[in-house]
C-alpha cells in the first residue's frame with residue numbers, strides 16, 4: 001500500500017507542478033495548522049460538575065451512542081485515541097465544567113488553575129496547545145436565561161467573577177504550555193419571546209465584559225475572545241450578544257472575535273466575514289460547526305462552506321491570524337469518530353486550499369477574464385489533492401484513508417463496552 005500511495009503522490013505532485021504549485025511546500029504549511037479540538041464532543045457537553053441541565057443555556061446534544069466519557073481520565077483517553085488518528089500537532093479546547101475538583105464542590109467563581117492542572121500536564125506531555133472557555137450555562141444561576149446581562153446584580157457579579165477566574169486560568173495555561181490560550185466568552189443570554197427592552201441587557205453585558213477584561217493580561221499567555229449567536233433554544237426572539245454587539249465590542253476593546261459557523265442566518269457565510277473583520281481586528285477564532293437547517297451542531301464534513309473557509313484563510317494570508325477550532329456535539333455516532341471525521345475534514349480542506357493554484361486564478365480575475373476564472377475554479381476541484389492528503393497522513397504517522405475507522409471500532413469494543 002505504501003508504494004501505491006507514494007506513486008500516486010508523485011503523479012499528483014507532477015500535475016500540481018505543471019500549475020506552479022509545490023506540494024512539499026503545501027504540506028510543510030499544513031504542519032503549521034494547529035486545530036483546537038473541542039473536548040465537549042466526548043461527553044455531550046456534560047462536564048464533571050452535575051450542577052444543572054445542559055438545556056439551561058440552550059444547548060442540546062441528541063443521541064445516546066454507548067461509551068460516553070464519564071471522567072477526566074476517560075475523556076483524555078478518548079481524546080488521545082482521536083489525536084492518534086489525525087495527522088499533525090493540535091490543541092485541546094476545554095470548558096470550565098471540565099474542572100477536576102477531587103470530588104469537592106467548587107463553584108465556578110472559585111475555580112483556579114489548580115483544578116485544571118491535570119489537563120495542563122496531560123496537554124504538555126502530548127505537546128498540545130490548549131484553549132479555554134468559561135461556562136455560562138448548565139448552572140442554577142443561568143436558569144433565568146440571563147447571566148452577564150442579568151438585571152440581578154448578584155447573578156451578574158457571580159458570572160463576572162467566573163469570567164475573571166477563567167481569564168486567570170487561561171493565562172496560566174498559556175504560560176505553562178508556552179503558547180497563548182484563547183479564552184472564549186460565550187453566553188446564552190436572551191429571550192424566548194419578544195422583549196420590550198433590548199437595550200438594557202446589552203448595556204449590562206458591555207459593563208460586565210468591561211469588568212471581566214479590566215485587568216490587562218500578557219497576550220503571550222492569554223487571548224480574549226467573544227462569541228456571538230443568532231438564536232438558541234429558549235432565546236429564539238432575542239439574543240443579547242448578537243453579531244453586531246460583539247463586532248462592535250471587539251473592535252472597540254481590541255479583543256478577538258469568535259465566528260461560529262452555526263451562528264448566522266443559513267445563507268450568511270462565515271467565509272465571507274473573515275476578510276471583513278480582519279481589516280479591523282488582529283485575530284479571530286473560528287468555531288467550525290455544521291448547521292443543518294439551524295445551529296444543530298452536526299459533525300464537520302467536506303462541504304462547500306468548509307472549502308470556502310479554508311480558501312479564505314489561505315488566500316488572505318491569514319493563517320497566523322485565524323485560530324481554527326471545532327464546535328459541535330453529536331451523541332448519535334461514535335464520539336471519537338465524530339472528532340476524527342471533523343478534524344480530518346478540516347485539515348484536508350486546508351491542504352486542498354494550500355494546493356490551489358491561486359496565482360493563476362488571481363490573474364484571470366485581475367484580467368477581467370471571468371470566463372477563465374470560473375472554468376479554472378471548476379477544473380481545480382478535480383485536481384488530485386486526495387493523493388497528497390494520503391501521503392501527508394502516511395508521512396505523519398496517521399492512518400491513510402478509511403483505515404482509521406478500524407481502530408475506532410477496536411477501541412469501541414475494548415473500551416466503550418466496559419463503560
Ligand code: RNT
Pocket residue numbers: 040045059095133186227229260287327
Ligand atoms: C453555543 C456556542 C458555544 C458552545 C460551546 C460549548 O452556541 O457555540 O461555543 O457550543 O462553548
Ligand code: ZN
Pocket residue numbers: 186227260287327
Ligand atoms: Zn461555538
